[in-house]
Amino acid sequence: MAEAARKLASRQTYEPRPDLRVVTAKPRSAARRSTRARGVAPLFRVCILAMVLLSGLALLRVSLAVGAEQDAIDATSLQSQIKSEQQAAKSLEASKSTLAAPSRIASIASNSLNMKAPAKVAYMTLGTSKKTSSGAVDGTRVASAASTSQDSLSSLKKVVSSLMDVAAGEAQVLLVGDVGLASAK
Numbered sequence: 590m591a592e593a594a595r596k597l598a599s600r601q602t603y604e605p606r607p608d609l610r611v612v613t614a615k616p617r618s619a620a621r622r623s624t625r626a627r628g629v630a631p632l633f634r635v636c637i638l639a640m641v642l643l644s645g646l647a648l649l650r651v652s653l654a655v656g657a658e659q660d661a662i663d664a665t666s667l668q669s670q671i672k673s674e675q676q677a678a679k680s681l682e683a684s685k686s687t688l689a690a691p692s693r694i695a696s697i698a699s700n701s702l703n704m705k706a707p708a709k710v711a712y713m714t715l716g717t718s719k720k721t722s723s724g725a726v727d728g729t730r731v732a733s734a735a736s737t738s739q740d741s742l743s744s745l746k747k748v749v750s751s752l753m754d755v756a757a758g759e760a761q762v763l764l765v766g767d768v769g770l771a772s773a774k
Contacts, residue, residue, distance in 0.1 A: 688764060697763045715749075716742055 687693070698704040 694760075694764065698760075701763065702759065715746060 695706075
């Protein structure tokens with residue numbers, strides 16, 4: 590087989606190729622280059638400037654859209670917080686009206702403090718006297734015992750005042766409870 594390839598190789602004849610040579614470009618005139626450069630450079634700069642401006646406008650639009658969506662999300666969360674706080678306020682108002690019911694107060698007073706409704710209600714006024722139409726003071730002892738009654742009245746006022754303070758404190762404990770007193774302090 591090697592012999593057949595050698596025979597074929599000897600039969601082929603090659604044509605001589607021409608010699609290679611370096612071809613240089615013809616120099617263009619400076620005037621022709623400058624007119625072409627003058628026409629293309631400003632147009633290129635305008636195109637680049639337009640693309641930069643369009644990109645900036647697109648970024649601005651996206652940032653505004655994101656800001657608007659963030660504000661919408663914040664508004665929705667605030668609305669849900671408002672609704673929950675309104676529900677809590679309604680619940681507190683309902684519990685306040687339940688705690689302030691006179692029947693509840695009377696029940697607690699009678700059961701816990703062994704208080705009872707009085708058979709007769711009487712009001713006492715201290716330190717005042719009525720004048721009659723003639724100008725005389727009602728009661729004969731008021732003028733004569735004024736100095737001794739002043740001492741007893743001041744001590745009576747102190748006792749009544751301290752009793753009222755104790756009763757008010759007990760009523761507050763019953764109405765508000767221990768938690769209310771802790772928050773009031």
